[in-house]
Amino acid sequence: MNLHDLTRELQRKNESKIVMLVADGLGGLPQQPGGLTELESAKTPNLDALAKKGTLGLSTPVLPGVTPGSGPGHLGLFGYDPLVYNIGRGVLEALGIDFELGPKDVAIRGNYCSLDEKGNISDRRAGRIGSDVGAKLCEKLDKIEIPGVEVFVRHVKEYRLVIVFRGEGLGGDVADTDPQRTGVAPLEPTAKAAGSEKTVEIAREFLKQAREVLKDDFPANFLTLRGIAKKPEIPTYEEVYGTRSAAIAVYPMYRGLARLVGMDVLDAGQTLDDQCNRLEAAWNDYDFFFMHFKYTDSTGEDGNFAKKVERIEELDAAVPRITALNPDVLIVTGDHSTPSMMKSHSWHPVPTLISADTCRYDACETFGESSCLKGGLGQFEAKYLMSLALAHAGRLEKYGA
Amino acid sequence: MNLHDLTRELQRKNESKIVMLVADGLGGLPQQPGGLTELESAKTPNLDALAKKGTLGLSTPVLPGVTPGSGPGHLGLFGYDPLVYNIGRGVLEALGIDFELGPKDVAIRGNYCSLDEKGNISDRRAGRIGSDVGAKLCEKLDKIEIPGVEVFVRHVKEYRLVIVFRGEGLGGDVADTDPQRTGVAPLEPTAKAAGSEKTVEIAREFLKQAREVLKDDFPANFLTLRGIAKKPEIPTYEEVYGTRSAAIAVYPMYRGLARLVGMDVLDAGQTLDDQCNRLEAAWNDYDFFFMHFKYTDSTGEDGNFAKKVERIEELDAAVPRITALNPDVLIVTGDHSTPSMMKSHSWHPVPTLISADTCRYDACETFGESSCLKGGLGQFEAKYLMSLALAHAGRLEKYGA
Numbered sequence: 001m002n003l004h005d006l007t008r009e010l011q012r013k014n015e016s017k018i019v020m021l022v023a024d025g026l027g028g029l030p031q032q033p034g035g036l037t038e039l040e041s042a043k044t045p046n047l048d049a050l051a052k053k054g055t056l057g058l059s060t061p062v063l064p065g066v067t068p069g070s071g072p073g074h075l076g077l078f079g080y081d082p083l084v085y086n087i088g089r090g091v092l093e094a095l096g097i098d099f100e101l102g103p104k105d106v107a108i109r110g111n112y113c114s115l116d117e118k119g120n121i122s123d124r125r126a127g128r129i130g131s132d133v134g135a136k137l138c139e140k141l142d143k144i145e146i147p148g149v150e151v152f153v154r155h156v157k158e159y160r161l162v163i164v165f166r167g168e169g170l171g172g173d174v175a176d177t178d179p180q181r182t183g184v185a186p187l188e189p190t191a192k193a194a195g196s197e198k199t200v201e202i203a204r205e206f207l208k209q210a211r212e213v214l215k216d217d218f219p220a221n222f223l224t225l226r227g228i229a230k231k232p233e234i235p236t237y238e239e240v241y242g243t244r245s246a247a248i249a250v251y252p253m254y255r256g257l258a259r260l261v262g263m264d265v266l267d268a269g270q271t272l273d274d275q276c277n278r279l280e281a282a283w284n285d286y287d288f289f290f291m292h293f294k295y296t297d298s299t300g301e302d303g304n305f306a307k308k309v310e311r312i313e314e315l316d317a318a319v320p321r322i323t324a325l326n327p328d329v330l331i332v333t334g335d336h337s338t339p340s341m342m343k344s345h346s347w348h349p350v351p352t353l354i355s356a357d358t359c360r361y362d363a364c365e366t367f368g369e370s371s372c373l374k375g376g377l378g379q380f381e382a383k384y385l386m387s388l389a390l391a392h393a394g395r396l397e398k399y400g401a
Numbered sequence: 402m403n404l405h406d407l408t409r410e411l412q413r414k415n416e417s418k419i420v421m422l423v424a425d426g427l428g429g430l431p432q433q434p435g436g437l438t439e440l441e442s443a444k445t446p447n448l449d450a451l452a453k454k455g456t457l458g459l460s461t462p463v464l465p466g467v468t469p470g471s472g473p474g475h476l477g478l479f480g481y482d483p484l485v486y487n488i489g490r491g492v493l494e495a496l497g498i499d500f501e502l503g504p505k506d507v508a509i510r511g512n513y514c515s516l517d518e519k520g521n522i523s524d525r526r527a528g529r530i531g532s533d534v535g536a537k538l539c540e541k542l543d544k545i546e547i548p549g550v551e552v553f554v555r556h557v558k559e560y561r562l563v564i565v566f567r568g569e570g571l572g573g574d575v576a577d578t579d580p581q582r583t584g585v586a587p588l589e590p591t592a593k594a595a596g597s598e599k600t601v602e603i604a605r606e607f608l609k610q611a612r613e614v615l616k617d618d619f620p621a622n623f624l625t626l627r628g629i630a631k632k633p634e635i636p637t638y639e640e641v642y643g644t645r646s647a648a649i650a651v652y653p654m655y656r657g658l659a660r661l662v663g664m665d666v667l668d669a670g671q672t673l674d675d676q677c678n679r680l681e682a683a684w685n686d687y688d689f690f691f692m693h694f695k696y697t698d699s700t701g702e703d704g705n706f707a708k709k710v711e712r713i714e715e716l717d718a719a720v721p722r723i724t725a726l727n728p729d730v731l732i733v734t735g736d737h738s739t740p741s742m743m744k745s746h747s748w749h750p751v752p753t754l755i756s757a758d759t760c761r762y763d764a765c766e767t768f769g770e771s772s773c774l775k776g777g778l779g780q781f782e783a784k785y786l787m788s789l790a791l792a793h794a795g796r797l798e799k800y801g802a
Binding site: 086087 | 404785
């Protein structure tokens with residue numbers, strides 16, 4: 001019996017409201033041993049007030065030492081074991097441009113590339129063409145027709161694109177055609193497992209036509225296919241938790257991840273203020289709200305400690321608008337750490353806060369990594385955050401008599 | 402998807418160096434409530450300096466409450482789930498005398514025993530004969546020939562020996578012949594599972610000949626067979642972690658365990674100084690080094706608190722020679738606890754230290770059990786130590802996009 005078997009069986013409906021505020025890449029590192037992290041450096045009176053009353057802990061997104069991408073990071077927070085539910089790169093790329101994937105779709109990340117006169121790849125990123133060029137080429141490729149399937153080609157950014165084949169009997173187990181080096185021809189699509197033969201055929205036909213369409217468009221006179229994948233079959237929030245759930249996220253990828261687990265995706269505007277407006281407006285229509293704040297991650301990725309601190313303070317300033325709604329459970333966490341000193345996602349455990357009337361006092365006074373290390377949640381796998389949220393919301397019956 | 406599936410997929414090669422320094426049986430207990438453990442009593446300025454900069458924690462070798470032998474203890478540290486990979490006693494005994502087992506080998510631990518005139522066992526340890534006697538008997542038994550297989554008989558210590566059958570089609574699922582009591586005849590070898598019938602035949606023939614060979618050697622006029630086992634199929638470090646790995650261990654069993662997971666076993670000499678010389682000499686040839694120090698365990702087994710403290714101080718004194726090499730990741734840990742007050746291995750979690758530039762500061766100032774309890778690694782399963790090591794060494798890609 002796994003966690004979702006339990007929550008399916010034990011879920012109880014009531015009037016409670018849960019808010020999960022995800023500050024992307026929240027966890028950090030100090031600039032020198034003994035120093036303060038970004039979160040600890042930030043002035044966060046509102047988060048600290050929640051920490052005083054609530055329970056803190058450190059969550060491990062996947063496994064110790066494993067650095068998650070945004071997909072596994074969020075699936076974990078949503079309570080879906082990221083080692084069981086695997087989101088292919090093509091699917092994530094499609095989610096990232098708000099493309100709504102259906103059950104018959106195979107999603108592919110494409111990269112434009114340059115072919116020399118022998119048909120070998122001379123540049124795997126097509127000289128990093130601009131987005132204006134990439135967008136026009138995608139419009140051309142989008143006209144490709146293949147009997148028996150629908151073909152969608154969408155521009156992402158610069159040399160990146162998304163291709164979606166929609167049709168019956170399309171498997172997602174097809175190997176990349178990018179040989180990962182130059183001086184050789186692109187690979188032919190081949191099936192990695194039975195059931196994907198038709199996808200291979202379609203992909204070959206697509207590439208044949210694309211070669212013709214792009215032949216005069218050097219340096220982008222061809223493309224490679226990567227991360228060919230179907231949307232995984234994921235049970236919905238409604239089914240496993242019994243909650244009416246909504247996502248209030250500015251960036252498409254996070255909206256897409258929320259849609260994957262069956263959340264309603266609401267118009268989030270552009271700012272935290274917009275998001276709070278939306279939260280207020282939708283308050284009576286949902287039980288669970290996922291709010292996503294991107295900039296703690298992007299400033300970390302930029303290696304900008306001070307800017308990350310500022311963004312955390314910006315987040316803190318929005319907290320009173322959320323608490324004013326009196327959510328029964330308010331969670332503040334991240335999908336992973338993004339220490340500015342590493343300029344990348346990392347495996348370090350993530351500061352996490354649960355605020356609810358049923359929290360056991362843990363003597364933590366502030367919201368920060370050191371404080372969370374001493375918190376009442378201890379160190380725990382992120383996938384258990386949702387059952388904790390449901391418990392504090394009175395939404396889980398007793399297991400067994 | 403398990404941890405090794407992940408590390409196989411995510412491993413990245415770089416120039417980093419990882420050293421795992423294993424002080425056997427490192428963890429301990431105080432002599433009275435509120436007192437200090439062996440590690441806490443020892444003066445360890447070098448380990449404390451590492452602790453200040455690094456991250457501490459307590460590792461659970463197998464599961465809470467489960468006391469590991471050396472095999473499971475080390476497999477856990479090496480990142481191999483000790484509940485998945487089971488090393489038979491015969492295999493461990495063979496490893497312990499530096500016998501190199503191949504894939505066609507079945508290894509058996511033998512005990513000389515005394516048979517009375519009725520053929521019943523009167524002493525299960527043959528009056529604890531001396532090693533000189535045991536060694537000579539093994540030479541005699543080693544001459545036994547059985548068609549279709551090679552037979553090796555090797556002396557271990559006193560009444561203990563190792564028998565290896567090498568041949569095609571030999572399964573390892575054969576029951577012990579030791580009835581675990583006196584006054585009854587030794588058991589006949591019998592198969593516990595299909596596929597081991599040939600091994601049973603060979604074992605019966607071996608025992609038949611041995612009875613003849615030993616008939617005049619009372620009190621060692623027969624032997625029993627225990628822990629009949631094949632070497633488990635274990636993926637190598639190279640395969641699962643992508644590291645070129647070396648073991649620098651004085652005692653054969655630990656060399657054997659390292660060889661099991663595909664490490665190169667280097668000449669370690671006899672002392673920590675010898676081991677450090679070897680480490681220096683081999684520094685450029687490997688990515689990962691396992692260094693083993695036995696005496697923290699043996700002094701604990703002896704119940705000698707003061708001697709264990711001394712041995713820990715001896716280990717501490719060797720640390721500067723390791724840090725002088727500037728490893729990217731230095732781990733100091735044990736394979737289990739051996740509290741001197743218990744004179745045996747125990748289940749207590751093991752003090753563990755990771756030192757690397759990417760450690761999150763955890764305010765721990767010294768290396769000891771109490772300090773580790775407050776450390777940033779928390780309490781974790783030993784099998785995750787390798788993924789943490791690889792992460793800190795920059796040797797793991799992000800999981801998912």
